[in-house]
Amino acid sequence: MTTTPDTSTEQVLHLLELLASGATVAEVAGADAPSVGRDLALRIAHTRDVHQRREAGLAALLDTARELATEHDPAQVLEAIVRRARHLLQTDLAYLTLYDPVAKDTYMRATSGSVSAAFQSVRLALGDGLGGLVASTQKPYWTADYFSDARFQHTRPIDGAVGEEGIVAICGTPLIVESEFVGVLFAANRTARPFTREEVGLLGNLATLAAVTLVQTRALADAENAVRALQQAHETVRQYAAGVEKAAAAHDRFAALVLGGGGVAGITHAVAELLGGWAVLADEGSAVRSATGPAPDLIEGPVFQELQRKASEAGGRIVHAGNTYAVRITAAHEHLGTLFIGDVGDLSDSDCRTVERAGMVTALVLLFERNAADARQSERNRLISDLVAGRGGDAERVQLARAWGFDPLTEFCVLVMRGEDRAANRALVMSVSTATGEGSLVGSHDGHIVALVPGQDPDTLAKSVAARLARRSPVTVAGVGPVTGVDEIPAAHEEGARTARALIALGHRGHGAAATQLGFAGLIVGSDPDVAEYVRRLLAPILDYDERRGTDLVGTLEAYFAAGSSPRHAAASLHVHVNTVSQRLERIGALLGPTWQLPDEALELQLALRLRRLLAQD
Incomplete structure (x- = not known):
């Protein structure tokens, strides 16, 4: 036109x-x-x-720079980078992988627009796929159709994740700061799309800005972590210094207690006061030696048993079960006891060392006390041996006994004890002293324990002491008395030794009794057997009945035993009907008790009947 x-x-x-x-x-x-x-x-x-x-x-x-400058959390920075990349390039999604210098690959770190869990957790080896090629060459690559692009090394895991996400077009550019490779930034579409050089350049500029920001953010985070670590170190040093000061104060207090002659009760009180809560010292037999604060009444429960087991394996180091702590008290590998601490919260290291130091000081005090007690007990043992052997003048022995708090001029009983293990006699002496109480004199002699105890009932005393000692180990206790004066002690000791042997021979090991309670065996072992009393004690119910009623149940009993315990033969010898004998035997049973025909009781009754006849001939 x-x-x-x-x-x-x-x-x-x-x-x-x-x-x-x-x-x-x-x-x-x-x-x-x-x-x-x-x-x-x-x-x-x-x-x-x-x-x-x-x-x-x-x-x-x-x-983007303004937005990234406001972020201080590396994770938030990464989220902002991928969000901005997706917005700038107007793509369906954007994502970022970081370089793992240990595994020598890259791993998915942040995504925007992704819907596939497999894609969000994929790792790319150097050289694999588009991202692996960008990472290995540290140059940008892009494609309008990834699956048909032969430039990239396709692998099943990568292609599977890309396919599950539905990605077609990808553009990736490296994140590099001062020649340090950080990762790869991607923009991707789910439809075919050619990326212009301007878009590739824009993504590259964003990647550079992101890499710098990421490195700076990491440096800031590292600096903040360093500051926190420095603060924690400072707090640790402060706590350590406070702990050292507290431990020094505890050491000074324990030292002052020991140098001042204080006992284990003072140490227990000091531990409870220093740490709060309660403290209990139990001896080697689990008996409470000292206690401070609202401690449990019993220390034999499962928690304390578990603590004692742990403490025995810890070698003097503190152990705990819940909010209760314990340390084993030992000296020269000998168990002296256990120190328990409770209601103190979580103990710091310095507090634990304080408890362990208290255990060591307690062991020293207990060892000093034991040595002193052993020395005193050695003197008591010599005195007991002198009293039992009758060595020295009477006045001298009375004076020595009174010096130890025992008066031999008042009525007392002699207890002779035999334990299961003679090697444990030292500990047994202490237990016997506790069981017999003040005013008693206890010592060892010739492998057994002798106790001189104020009182008039040797049988009751023997039974009581045996019962108390049985809580730890069986101890056979023989009682003799009452006696008065030091000159009666040797004979009483001999009778007690015989009675103790008789108790063991008769199967009464671990029990207590006086010779008078052993039946006919008491007549044998007793130093002055009272036969009439023996007969009277066994036959009294029948004798009293005959005297009141004018009957002869004693004669019927004699005839019954003489006839081999046959009512019919007894009736023949008595010239009465067998029913009469049966009725009399029923009356005898009512008077003597239902067990009178058992072998042991029947033997005692027959012996009493024979001795009665002998006494009648005198």
């Missing part, structure tokens, strides 16, 4: 108006104008669009 100069001028002016109004390249290309003018206008419009996109990209990068 031929145009006039006026028409051509109008068309050029129209192109200028389109350019001035910001028309798109397509609108300029569709304008009716000379080809030379239209081509020039298209170049101008294209250049304008490039500058506008570049300006928009720079503005977006500036906004």
Whole structure:
């Protein structure tokens, strides 16, 4: 078509108006104008669009820099990077992988727009897939159709994750700071899309900004961690110093207690006061030696048993079960007791050392006390041996006994004890002293224990002491008395020794009794057997009945035993009907008790009957 100069001028002016109004390249290309003018206008419009996109990209990068500058958490920074990348390039999703210097691969760290769990956990070896190629070459790569692009090394795990996410087009660029490879930033589409160089460059600029921000954020996080670690170290040093000061104060207090002559009760009280809560010291037999604070009444429960087991294996170190602590008290590998601490919360290391130091000081005090007690007991043992052997004058022995708090001129009983283990006599002497109480004199002689105890009932005393000692180990206790004066002690001791042997021979090991309670055996072992009393004690119910009623049940009993315990033969010897004998035997049973015909009791009754006849002949 031929145009006039006026028409051509109008068309050029129209192109200028389109350019001035910001028309798109397509609108300029569709304008009716000379080809030379239209081509020039298209170049101008294209250049304008490039500058506008570049300006928009720079503005977006500036906004991104502002956003990243406000983040201090590395995880939040990564989330902001992928979110901005997706927004700037207008893609379906964006994601970022970080380099693992140990595994020598990259792993998925942050995503925006992803829906696949497999994709979000994928790892890319160097050289595998588009991301692996970017990581290995540290150069950007992009593709409009990943699966049909032969430039990349396709692997089943990577292609499976990409396929599950539905990704088609990918653009990846490395994150590098001062030649340090950090990771790879990606923008991807689920439909085919060619990436322009401007878009690749924009993603590269964002990656550079992101890498710098990420490194700076990590450095800031490292600095904050270093500050926190320094604060923790400072607090640790402060606590350690406070612990040292506290331990020094505890040491000074324990030392003052020992040097001042204080006992284990003072140490127990000091531990409870220093740590709060309660403290209990139990001896080697689990008996409470001293206690401070609201301690449990019993220390024989499962918790304390478990603590004692643990403490025995810990070698003097503190152990605990729940909120209760314990340390074993030992000296020269000998168990002296256990120190328990409770209601003190969680003990610090310095508090634990304080408890262990208290255990060591307690062991020293107990050892001193034991040595002193052993020395005193050795003197008591010599005195007991002198009293039993009758060595020295009477006045001298009375004076020595009174010096130990025992008066031999008042009535007392002699107890002779035989334990299961003679090697444990030292501990047994202490237990006997506790069981017999004040005013008694206890010592060892010839492998057994002798106790001189104020009182008039040797049988009751023997039974009581045996019962108390049985809580630890069986001890056979023989009682003799009452006696008065030191000159009666040797004979009483001999009778007690015989009675103790008789108790063991008769199967009464671990029990207590006086010779008078052993039946006919008591007549044998007793130093002055009272036969009449023996007969009276066994036959008294029948004798009293005969005396009141004028009967002869004693004669019937004699005839019954003489007839071999046969009522019929007894009736024949008595010249009465067998029913009469049966009735009399029923009366005898009611008087003597239902067990009178058992072998042991029957033997005692027959012996009493024979002795009665012998006494009647005197």
